[in-house]
Amino acid sequence: MVAGTMDGAAIARGVREQVAGDVARLVAAGGTAPGLATVLVGEDPASEVYVRNKRRSCAAAGMVDLHRHLPGDVTQADAAALVDELAADPAVSGILLQLPLPDHLDPGELLARIPVGKDVDGLTVGNAGLLAQGLPGLRPCTPAGVLEILDHHEVPLAGAEAVVVGRSVLVGRPVAQLLLERNATVTICHSRTRHLAEVCRRADVLVVAAGIPGLIGPEAVRPGAVVVDVGIHRGPQGLHGDVRFDAVQDVARLLTPVPGGVGPMTIAMLLANTVTAAARQQGIAL
């Protein structure tokens, strides 16, 4: 058996089209186009690329680009004042504070100023609490993208054994919560897990977000399992993930490639969160 490839780029295109349709429906229903405020501090080249991509995607979906750029030596108080201004501005549907920030700034204090309803990255403590308690809220983009890929391929989750490798606040922990919300039996593994391959081999659905290149090989995959690789690393042969794609392809039933798997989903889910946030703020059902 050779595993089918789950094409995140194609699924992400579908999500973006859906979002563009939602934006048009929102405006047709008498609402205003969602506005995304990306906040970039300083001149970090990688952050500049990420923010540029988010702004382009936002405009392409018919949303309003409300980008704000602060100098790298901005004070905490001035950065906080900008977040407060965006929080209060009804034209701003979502606020995305691009991390990492310069060392002299406290990111937690700034994130805490973003209202949960505008936290389109889904990374604030408030939205983490809503997710932990199974309450409605904005979900983190990469974990939501993992679920979108699984749903697109109609992978059964209720009653399935799901194993998540990695317990980061950004991916591992929230993806475990989302799988639990969908009634999977969920195991979280991490660096202290003994017999990692054995635990992973229990999984009907294996989500790998460990940040360790090539950590997962065929010995850690149950024949017929569905494997989602969130890792992305640059090596001598180009980009690759936490999963040894070629070897695991002979064991799994479905598998995400790197690149072109989870990566493209993150911005797509950011756009989806932004139109969701705008519709809620405007009291319009999509």
Place this chain on the structure above:
Amino acid sequence: MVAGTMDGAAIARGVREQVAGDVARLVAAGGTAPGLATVLVGEDPASEVYVRNKRRSCAAAGMVDLHRHLPGDVTQADAAALVDELAADPAVSGILLQLPLPDHLDPGELLARIPVGKDVDGLTVGNAGLLAQGLPGLRPCTPAGVLEILDHHEVPLAGAEAVVVGRSVLVGRPVAQLLLERNATVTICHSRTRHLAEVCRRADVLVVAAGIPGLIGPEAVRPGAVVVDVGIHRGPQGLHGDVRFDAVQDVARLLTPVPGGVGPMTIAMLLANTVTAAARQQGIAL
């Protein structure tokens, strides 16, 4: 082998003594005695008993009993005003809103008014988010009590396989987070889990909080496992838990009884949270 019994009543007494010592140290260091504001709405007899026990324990530990009783027909606005008053009052270290409330009140809206630093029950969305992100905060009392029992018996958690049965916001989900924080490999099971006994048999540490009398028998317990039973049910032969104590005693290494296991820990951990909250608010290290 017959399992050892983990005596929650004795462990809870130790915690209360520790808390009484902390209160004395806080006052000796120039602070003021912690104040616990229990808020009871209406005349529910079970709630009255719970609140009375909390108030007595609070006073016995040298803390100030700041109980408030609202009539059963209080408006949401008046209840909210009381919570806001307690939130602003420096004599109030902790606020405990006794649930359930009368049907006409919205508990979520009232809980959200309790500042995370005074949320000694650890049940607000804010504290759930801090726990989910591994940040310092006040932890829910019953889950914290489970960990206290395990620590008292020096049960190794790092690298252990822990299985939690039940995914309630009150117990299952936070206890899973606490076990993860302590570096266990954690699996969460629930009503949709297939082959429950088989999954439970993987556990070095099994925490059962399903709310189903006698759900767990010896077939679900690995020989030598440590089993914590959070369930409590009243039956014809008195109180019993989610675990069939007599049968599991022949398989497990350590086991909590019902009653006298997790039950007594809840109030003890409430007291511990209250003195912790007071010390933080007063800027005094204990």
